[in-house]
Amino acid sequence: KLQFLYFIVSLFQSMSSSTTKSLLTYAAMGVAGGGLAYYRFHDVESSKYSDYPRFRGHTSLMSTRLTESMYEGLRRVRSPSGFNLDKVIQSGVDIVGDPMKLPATGCVVADVECFDLFNDLYSGLISDIHTPLQDHVKSLSECSAVTTRVQFDPSVVQKVLIRCYRNIDDFAFSPGISRANRRQIDVAAKNACNRDMAKGTYEGLRDMPESQYKTLSSLGITFTKPSTEEDVINKITRDWPDGRSLFRNRNNDLSIWVNGRHHLEFCSYAPKGINFSAALERLSTSLNSVEQYLIDNHNLQFQWRDDLGYLGPDLKEIGTALSLEATVKLPLISQKYSFIKTIKDLKLNAIPNPEESNGIWTLALRPGFHTETEQVRMFVDAIQKLSELERNARLA
Numbered sequence: 213k214l215q216f217l218y219f220i221v222s223l224f225q226s227m228s229s230s231t232t233k234s235l236l237t238y239a240a241m242g243v244a245g246g247g248l249a250y251y252r253f254h255d256v257e258s259s260k261y262s263d264y265p266r267f268r269g270h271t272s273l274m275s276t277r278l279t280e281s282m283y284e285g286l287r288r289v290r291s292p293s294g295f296n297l298d299k300v301i302q303s304g305v306d307i308v309g310d311p312m313k314l315p316a317t318g319c320v321v322a323d324v325e326c327f328d329l330f331n332d333l334y335s336g337l338i339s340d341i342h343t344p345l346q347d348h349v350k351s352l353s354e355c356s357a358v359t360t361r362v363q364f365d366p367s368v369v370q371k372v373l374i375r376c377y378r379n380i381d382d383f384a385f386s387p388g389i390s391r392a393n394r395r396q397i398d399v400a401a402k403n404a405c406n407r408d409m410a411k412g413t414y415e416g417l418r419d420m421p422e423s424q425y426k427t428l429s430s431l432g433i434t435f436t437k438p439s440t441e442e443d444v445i446n447k448i449t450r451d452w453p454d455g456r457s458l459f460r461n462r463n464n465d466l467s468i469w470v471n472g473r474h475h476l477e478f479c480s481y482a483p484k485g486i487n488f489s490a491a492l493e494r495l496s497t498s499l500n501s502v503e504q505y506l507i508d509n510h511n512l513q514f515q516w517r518d519d520l521g522y523l524g525p526d527l528k529e530i531g532t533a534l535s536l537e538a539t540v541k542l543p544l545i546s547q548k549y550s551f552i553k554t555i556k557d558l559k560l561n562a563i564p565n566p567e568e569s570n571g572i573w574t575l576a577l578r579p580g581f582h583t584e585t586e587q588v589r590m591f592v593d594a595i596q597k598l599s600e601l602e603r604n605a606r607l608a
Contacts, residue, residue, distance in 0.1 A: 273341070
């Protein structure tokens with residue numbers, strides 16, 4: 213457009229008097245400059261309008277906590293991995309949420325420094341999600357000791373899965389981590405697993421045959437690319453599957469997922485809930501082994517703070533960073549109107565299995581600010597209570 217305007221000016225300059233030339237020149241440059249001034253006008257005037265997001269019907273916890281004054285106070289803060297407040301809350305702005313479901317957090321943690329930089333926002337959200345942190349037991353060995361005699365009803369409990377989420381010092385969390393750092397974690401995890409847990413296989417997802425990957429995915433042994441809208445917005449799926457790997461032992465009852473939502477995700481399985489204590493012990497041993505390798509060879513530990521417990525990108529998964537899940541068959545009591553209330557009273561999250569009928573549910577006790585021992589006891593008591601209710605329903 214500028215070239216065209218100057219062409220018109222030069223054309224008239226060759227034809228007109230000196231006065232006309234000057235007028236036309238200033239007029240043409242005014243039109244050209246007007247476009248630039250129009251852009252600058254918006255740049256200057258934008259300061260008169262707030263960048264504060266408009267929440268209309270949003271259900272996330274962040275949308276209820278973030279005030280306009282808080283936003284203005286934090287919007288220029290930037291974490292070492294390059295996340296500012298807008299990136300932190302983007303998922304909660306874009307996703308309105310479903311009022312019939314549990315509210316999402318609505319924000320993400322990009323690196324450990326975010327906990328201090330955005331404390332005004334995070335502290336309120338943490339108080340909404342968790343009870344105050346209790347004395348913490350940083351070992352699962354005591355948990356396996358208190359569950360030695362636990363026996364689940366195999367007619368109700370089909371599978372128990374115990375997960376522990378861990379992230380490593382000096383690395384940003386999955387939303388903010390670089391490719392180089394992700395690959396560095398992959399190499400360190402491979403060396404740790406091959407040294408102390410030789411009875412197993414460590415494979416990169418990129419190199420895994422598709423048929424094998426599908427089989428392991430169907431068994432729940434490996435992890436798949438995060439596909440939720442929230443994960444995509446939070447950049448967790450970047451560069452997939454680069455730097456993502458899986459360790460699994462020969463019995464396929466222990467696996468370690470590398471560079472998924474967390475740096476490391478330890479999973480231990482107890483089919484039919486049998487040998488639940490052994491599954492806990494297996495998980496504890498693998499956790500201690502990997503962390504000891506990181507300490508001895510890299511002077512690194514799992515990210516931890518006394519006031520928050522184990523840290524990670526999701527505020528719902530800090531604290532114990534321990535998740536316990538059971539796949540259960542409850543065809544009778546799950547039909548009752550009071551079932552959902554019973555589940556809530558037991559502090560469980562319930563997910564129906566769409567591929568199965570006849571009352572198959574996944575029940576989970578998520579991480580919290582408990583001790584690991586208390587959390588395991590809460591889970592065991594809840595599953596046994598539901599099993600008892602189902603047995604009584606059969607007799608009735």
